Amino acid sequence: MDLRNINNYILMKKIVKPIFFYGGFNRVKGALRWNRTERRLYILMYHRVDHRSYPLFEDVVHPKDFERQVRFLKKKFRIVDISRLDQSEYFQANNKDCIALTFDDGYRDVYSQAFPILKKYNVPATVFLATGYINTLRLLWYDRLSWILYKTISIPDIKKLAKYEIHPKIAHDVCSFFSEKPSNSLNILRRIAAQLKKFKTKEQNFILESLANACNIEEWPGSNERTMLSWEEVSQMAMHGVSFGGHTVSHPNLNTMEHTDIRNEIITSKLEIEAQTQKPVTVFAYPYGGKEYYNENVVRLVKEAGYKYACTTNVGFETFPIKRPLTMKRKGAPNSPYLFF
Numbered sequence: 001m002d003l004r005n006i007n008n009y010i011l012m013k014k015i016v017k018p019i020f021f022y023g024g025f026n027r028v029k030g031a032l033r034w035n036r037t038e039r040r041l042y043i044l045m046y047h048r049v050d051h052r053s054y055p056l057f058e059d060v061v062h063p064k065d066f067e068r069q070v071r072f073l074k075k076k077f078r079i080v081d082i083s084r085l086d087q088s089e090y091f092q093a094n095n096k097d098c099i100a101l102t103f104d105d106g107y108r109d110v111y112s113q114a115f116p117i118l119k120k121y122n123v124p125a126t127v128f129l130a131t132g133y134i135n136t137l138r139l140l141w142y143d144r145l146s147w148i149l150y151k152t153i154s155i156p157d158i159k160k161l162a163k164y165e166i167h168p169k170i171a172h173d174v175c176s177f178f179s180e181k182p183s184n185s186l187n188i189l190r191r192i193a194a195q196l197k198k199f200k201t202k203e204q205n206f207i208l209e210s211l212a213n214a215c216n217i218e219e220w221p222g223s224n225e226r227t228m229l230s231w232e233e234v235s236q237m238a239m240h241g242v243s244f245g246g247h248t249v250s251h252p253n254l255n256t257m258e259h260t261d262i263r264n265e266i267i268t269s270k271l272e273i274e275a276q277t278q279k280p281v282t283v284f285a286y287p288y289g290g291k292e293y294y295n296e297n298v299v300r301l302v303k304e305a306g307y308k309y310a311c312t313t314n315v316g317f318e319t320f321p322i323k324r325p326l327t328m329k330r331k332g333a334p335n336s337p338y339l340f341f
């Protein structure tokens with residue numbers, strides 16, 4: 001049975017809360033599991049665990065929900081570390097399916113909110129780091145976009161945006177963001193982000209810089225607002241059962257890049273994490289992760305760089321033995337306590 005979409009969770013949360021998360025449903029699932037012999041590996045994908053929500057993240061999981069998920073998973077699955085996956089071990093007579101917890105990008109709240117829970121339950125997890133943002137006050141481009149639009153000092157009109165050479169389609173949406181009802185602004189923000197995703201990193205940076213100038217943004221996050229992890233936080237987690245994987249340096253769309261640049265992105269991040277944690281880095285996650293964001297050449301370069309496993313964001317699960325370890329499927333973790341498999 002697959003993970004349901006978020007609307008179903010909300011509905012179920014209201015109607016059948018106790019049944020689904022605890023008793024009866026799990027017994028039915030157990031009965032279904034008796035009929036199959038293969039053991040599965042589910043890889044859950046998280047980004048952020050926090051009390052607050054963030055505009056472009058639908059899947060910020062509240063720490064309380066995260067704790068309930070971890071408790072549930074620990075009971076029902078064998079929780080494994082995909083960076084140290086010994087397939088033969090899991091393939092053998094083991095009654096439980098495996099599950100791995102992964103966190104993409106390297107947000108600071110993985111340390112402040114998720115890590116204490118992982119430690120409390122002694123559960124392994126893997127964090128994929130976009131190393132160009134670690135130990136800096138820099139924001140990933142979509143966080144930068146939200147920052148600019150929500151913290152604008154002066155609202156630019158279409159003429160001003162044109163003066164700053166902002167692409168007309170994006171300029172039009174930026175104007176709508178400021179002029180339409182606040183209830184609609186999130187949809188518009190997502191539309192702008194979807195357009196920006198198509199640009200190469202250099203062009204994206206140019207657009208965001210111009211937009212920041214047009215909006216008179218001078219203030220960026222300070223050290224107590226730092227959004228991404230520091231190397232010190234990474235080291236502390238590495239000493240307590242959290243493993244780290246590559247997620248490139250600048251979090252680009254690898255599908256739009258030249259061969260040498262792709263290789264640099266993949267290798268540089270691996271070497272830096274290895275130097276900082278003093279541990280081998282064996283697992284990688286493709287930025288954005290869908291089929292349109294990597295290709296055969298990218299997969300080959302990931303293999304050549306020495307990665308044994310790599311995660312996509314294609315939805316699904318793996319069965320042992322894993323047929324395509326360099327394009328493994330995942331499931332997005334829901335922002336509710338309810339997980340369905």
Ligand SMILES: [Zn+2]
Pocket residue numbers: 104105247251286287288
């Ligand atoms: Zn990412």
